[in-house]
Amino acid sequence: MGGTLSSLHARLFRRFTGMGKFGLVWCGQVVTLIGNSVLRFSLVIQAWTVDHQATQVVALSLCALLPQMLLSPTAGAIVDRCRKRTALQLADAGGLVAVAAMTAVYFLGDLHLWQVYLTVALLGAAAAFQFPALSSAVPMLVGKDQLQRANGLLATAKSVADVGGPALAGLLVVTGGLGAVLWIDLVSFAVALLTVRLVRLRGDEPGEAGARKRLGADSLEGLRYLFAQPSLRGLILVFFTVNLVMVFGFAVVQPMILARTGSEVSVLASVNAGIGVGGITGGLLLAAWGGPKNRVRGMMLGVVGMCVSAQIVMAMVHGVVAWTAAILVGALIMPIVNGSMQSIIQTKVPEERQGRVFGAVMFVSQISSPVAMAFSGPLADHVFEPQAAAGTGLAGLLRPLVGTGPGSGMAAMLLVAGLLGAAAALWGLARRAVRDIDVLTPDLEKQPAGG
Numbered sequence: 001m002g003g004t005l006s007s008l009h010a011r012l013f014r015r016f017t018g019m020g021k022f023g024l025v026w027c028g029q030v031v032t033l034i035g036n037s038v039l040r041f042s043l044v045i046q047a048w049t050v051d052h053q054a055t056q057v058v059a060l061s062l063c064a065l066l067p068q069m070l071l072s073p074t075a076g077a078i079v080d081r082c083r084k085r086t087a088l089q090l091a092d093a094g095g096l097v098a099v100a101a102m103t104a105v106y107f108l109g110d111l112h113l114w115q116v117y118l119t120v121a122l123l124g125a126a127a128a129f130q131f132p133a134l135s136s137a138v139p140m141l142v143g144k145d146q147l148q149r150a151n152g153l154l155a156t157a158k159s160v161a162d163v164g165g166p167a168l169a170g171l172l173v174v175t176g177g178l179g180a181v182l183w184i185d186l187v188s189f190a191v192a193l194l195t196v197r198l199v200r201l202r203g204d205e206p207g208e209a210g211a212r213k214r215l216g217a218d219s220l221e222g223l224r225y226l227f228a229q230p231s232l233r234g235l236i237l238v239f240f241t242v243n244l245v246m247v248f249g250f251a252v253v254q255p256m257i258l259a260r261t262g263s264e265v266s267v268l269a270s271v272n273a274g275i276g277v278g279g280i281t282g283g284l285l286l287a288a289w290g291g292p293k294n295r296v297r298g299m300m301l302g303v304v305g306m307c308v309s310a311q312i313v314m315a316m317v318h319g320v321v322a323w324t325a326a327i328l329v330g331a332l333i334m335p336i337v338n339g340s341m342q343s344i345i346q347t348k349v350p351e352e353r354q355g356r357v358f359g360a361v362m363f364v365s366q367i368s369s370p371v372a373m374a375f376s377g378p379l380a381d382h383v384f385e386p387q388a389a390a391g392t393g394l395a396g397l398l399r400p401l402v403g404t405g406p407g408s409g410m411a412a413m414l415l416v417a418g419l420l421g422a423a424a425a426l427w428g429l430a431r432r433a434v435r436d437i438d439v440l441t442p443d444l445e446k447q448p449a450g451g
Helices: 002-015 020-051 054-081 084-107 113-141 144-175 177-197 215-219 221-228 230-250 253-261 265-289 295-316 320-348 351-390 393-397 408-430
Strands: none
Touching (some): 020 054, 020 084, 020 113, 020 177, 054 113, 054 351, 113 351, 144 320, 215 351, 221 230, 230 295, 230 351, 230 408, 295 320, 393 408
16 A cells, blocks of 8 residues: 555656746745735725725726736737746736835825726736736746646636635735735735746747837737637637637626525535635646646537536536536636646747737637626526516526526526537537647647748
8 A cells, every 4th residue: 555655656746847946936826816816805895895886896807807808918929028037027026016006005094996996907917917928938947748737737826816815805804904915915926026036947038029010010919820820710719709608607607596595695605615626626637637638629528518517507406516516517627628728829839929829818818708798797687587587588498497486597598608618619629720730730849940
């Protein structure tokens, strides 16, 4: 038994050999992600306590999302013009300055809601640089065979922050107030800056390609590159479509649960905890496993699995245990899907273009979110829920599958979204340009010189 355990430990150790530099950067990212999650949740509480209006909370979310989405192509272009290590430090320094300014205003006793919105917008802008900088730095920190493990660990870091941040924020707001939260977030940014400062990235040189173009034109280069490559174009279009319909469905999960349970907040908390546990488990699984060898097939079948579990089954079952289990499985699969996507970009796009391409990927994936959310709410309130109550239309047709009563119309929306998402993934897998991406667009070391 002892020999078997020793052998297992040795195999696990070998799988993570050569990831020391990445591990140091990763630790810094875990700390700052948790710090940001604590601050974000605390600011939601702050916004709500002003006048108890949901509009204030929604506006806070938009302040975080829109700058990150709109700036990501330009941020990617800037990332490609400088060293990736410098870009990472600038992103962390930007967040540090924004939080430091808010901390100073808070302790001067003159903090207003508009200043909270401004700080959140500045943090969103810093995040626009963080994603392309970190994603394009990963290949400089680990070998190709470790890319999916590294991406899995990054997904785990985000899930840990999503689970631990709100819990820690609740404790800190009660015991130390917003001031304690701000100090902790400042320290987290300082830790992230320090870990990046201690690491040297392999082959990290300032880019030259963007220097010959204006920044505005260079910002669109990532989109042009994606759409000029048939396989990458097909992949990103499938990714956009899947994200659009899945966000459309996920937007009604929380109100659906509240409607079906008579506003039982404890049930909703359990389901949200399932998302976090699933995300952490999936990230660790990807890190230990290394991901599917056929990344496109793994990604598309993973999307199908997510749609079936977290949307179709979620819409059809009842009760906290069934809901939590269904969404946990979907959340577990998500890091494998996202890690495969990142690995494809990291191995098929030249390093000097990766910042712009990752910026474009972020833009394309996030632009679908506000569109989906803008339509899902009104459709739930004015179309699907009334149809479910009257037993008419599509919601009435799906009654045998989703049941009746409050929330059944939103369950019908979730079911339809799951079917459309799974169909989009299978459509992508059926297209040769996407399915055979490794043949049509080989990894960089397999491409001919100048290709």
